[in-house]
Amino acid sequence: MSAEELTPSEAARWAARGGLLLPADRHAAIAATANHIHSVVAVLRELNLGDTPPAPAYRASQERRDATV
Amino acid sequence: MQPYELSLTEAADAIRARQLSPVELADSVLERIAQTEPHLHAYATVTAERTRRAAREGEHDIAAGRYRGPLHGIPMGVKDLIDVAGVATTAGSRVRADHRAQTDSTVAARLTRAGAVLLGKTHTHEFAYGLTTPQTRNAWDTGRVAGGSSGGSAVAVAAGMATFALGTDTGGSIRVPSALNGVVGLKPTYGLLPRHGVTSLSWSLDHVGPITRTVEDAALVLTALAGHDPRDPASLTAPAIDYRPPAAVDLKGLRIGVPRNYYFDHIAPEIEAAVRHAIDQLQALGARLVEVEIPMTRYVQATQWGLMVPEATAYHADTLRTVPELYEADVRILLEAGELMTAGDYLRAQRSRTLMRQEWARMLEDVDLIAAPTVPATAVRVGQETITWADGSVEGVSDAYVRLSAPANITGVPSLSLPVGHDTAGLPIGMQLLGRPLEESVLLRVGHAYEQTQPVRDLARAT
Numbered sequence: 001m002s003a004e005e006l007t008p009s010e011a012a013r014w015a016a017r018g019g020l021l022l023p024a025d026r027h028a029a030i031a032a033t034a035n036h037i038h039s040v041v042a043v044l045r046e047l048n049l050g051d052t053p054p055a056p057a058y059r060a061s062q063e064r065r066d067a068t069v
Numbered sequence: 070m071q072p073y074e075l076s077l078t079e080a081a082d083a084i085r086a087r088q089l090s091p092v093e094l095a096d097s098v099l100e101r102i103a104q105t106e107p108h109l110h111a112y113a114t115v116t117a118e119r120t121r122r123a124a125r126e127g128e129h130d131i132a133a134g135r136y137r138g139p140l141h142g143i144p145m146g147v148k149d150l151i152d153v154a155g156v157a158t159t160a161g162s163r164v165r166a167d168h169r170a171q172t173d174s175t176v177a178a179r180l181t182r183a184g185a186v187l188l189g190k191t192h193t194h195e196f197a198y199g200l201t202t203p204q205t206r207n208a209w210d211t212g213r214v215a216g217g218s219s220g221g222s223a224v225a226v227a228a229g230m231a232t233f234a235l236g237t238d239t240g241g242s243i244r245v246p247s248a249l250n251g252v253v254g255l256k257p258t259y260g261l262l263p264r265h266g267v268t269s270l271s272w273s274l275d276h277v278g279p280i281t282r283t284v285e286d287a288a289l290v291l292t293a294l295a296g297h298d299p300r301d302p303a304s305l306t307a308p309a310i311d312y313r314p315p316a317a318v319d320l321k322g323l324r325i326g327v328p329r330n331y332y333f334d335h336i337a338p339e340i341e342a343a344v345r346h347a348i349d350q351l352q353a354l355g356a357r358l359v360e361v362e363i364p365m366t367r368y369v370q371a372t373q374w375g376l377m378v379p380e381a382t383a384y385h386a387d388t389l390r391t392v393p394e395l396y397e398a399d400v401r402i403l404l405e406a407g408e409l410m411t412a413g414d415y416l417r418a419q420r421s422r423t424l425m426r427q428e429w430a431r432m433l434e435d436v437d438l439i440a441a442p443t444v445p446a447t448a449v450r451v452g453q454e455t456i457t458w459a460d461g462s463v464e465g466v467s468d469a470y471v472r473l474s475a476p477a478n479i480t481g482v483p484s485l486s487l488p489v490g491h492d493t494a495g496l497p498i499g500m501q502l503l504g505r506p507l508e509e510s511v512l513l514r515v516g517h518a519y520e521q522t523q524p525v526r527d528l529a530r531a532t
Binding site for chain 2: 006011014015019030034041053054055056
């Protein structure tokens with residue numbers, strides 16, 4: 001297990017910190033799934049993101065037109 | 070030919086010419102549902118009484134000279150993720166067992182305004198978080214998966230149980246089941262169709278779109294549904310246009326990008342052959358083929374997961390804490406594990422998306438569209454969990470089905486999937502056309518031109 005991977009008890013603690021109490025019999029499976037997701041997403045750390053902003057658009061001026069169907 | 074066999078365009082022409090009444094069409098499709106639904110299970114709810122009432126109203130209005138356009142009197146299915154007032158939106162989940170939508174989603178309201186007739190709600194993979202739709206069976210082979218998450222919609226259209234349907238697409242959920250069932254699926258530009266009243270899987274990746282028998286049918290539905298709605302913060306203010314493609318099949322002057330990487334990697338040989346053959350057909354119609362390098366492919370899955378996993382978990386945060394046991398096992402564990410992703414990872418995915426959109430825009434300066442396979446494998450057997458490729462590598466079925474669809478969800482570009490043949494097992498093969506944002510008309514023109522060079526497709530008749 002690499003230093004980045006969560007153990008079952010660590011997965012339970014992290015989830016509890018977020019307000020989600022996990023039953024003990026699910027800790028191992030959730031840790032395994034979370035570690036797999038992490039291994040996929042961690043590839044993004046290779047990117048040189050520089051000053052690149054996140055994608056979501058945000059427009060301060062909200063349109064006030066009525067909805068149309 | 071029975072009315073249920075008609076495409077939307079054919080049915081609309083017959084209704085407008087008063088050769089077919091909406092009541093005859095609705096009765097024919099409902100009869101087809103009664104025969105076929107026990108084998109295919111495309112519908113979560115069939116609203117037969119409401120269907121017949123709406124069809125009678127349509128008949129009355131048209132007879133009185135109040136014809137509203139090509140969707141008037143056309144029976145259709147709506148994915149059970151999309152609100153229709155008075156009907157449950159179960160999202161395929163026990164979490165929503167007691168649900169009843171109070172108002173129409175924007176797209177449902179626009180369908181009603183256009184005179185379309187609701188047949189019912191079609192099955193979705195639970196909360197659209199999966200690629201198989203286990204409730205439903207493939208329209209060509211009941212031992213195979215329907216694909217998902219809009220599996221019920223695609224199967225209903227393929228089997229003649231709906232003249233058209235609506236689906237949603239977060240990582241391929243319109244295009245994957247469309248390809249696996251031999252129908253047309255359009256994921257429009259992000260924000261072109263409003264999502265107000267549509268249950269979210271992942272706000273920044275979700276799209277609504279049509280599933281139809283022909284490309285021209287998809288254009289008719291898109292024309293009726295496009296348009297701004299401020300209740301969806303991503304909704305675009307693009308001007309309304311008629312998307313119906315021209316009759317001409319001449320593609321002279323059009324540059325079609327053919328990927329040299331990614332889209333033809335780890336793909337069934339019969340799919341590669343069928344898609345390349347279809348691309349040759351486009352060349353024969355006058356298009357110029359240009360090899361293109363797809364950018365940032367190493368980061369597609371990471372970006373898709375980095376966006377979708379935490380957004381889905383956020384949407385379900387309350388019910389995951391109160392009624393977790395009501396979720397199916399596959400969805401529950403993804404939602405729970407999503408709690409453990411950091412904000413840093415999510416933001417990296419959003420920043421990666423910025424780069425990917427820029428790179429795709431640059432690539433689409435050199436070509437007018439890209440032609441590629443929709444999925445790397447045809448419909449797998451029910452229960453099959455992995456695919457083994459020729460080089461011995463093993464890939465999860467869901468990962469494989471999402472792989473070629475996800476770039477269009479991440480970048481927001483439109484993607485049209487259309488059938489381009491069958492493999493030796495008789496299972497449909499799909500090709501997708503990807504274009505510049507808001508250039509659906511280009512994709513529809515090319516897809517329609519291709520279809521006109523091909524024999525009319527039969528309805529699926531599952532064995």
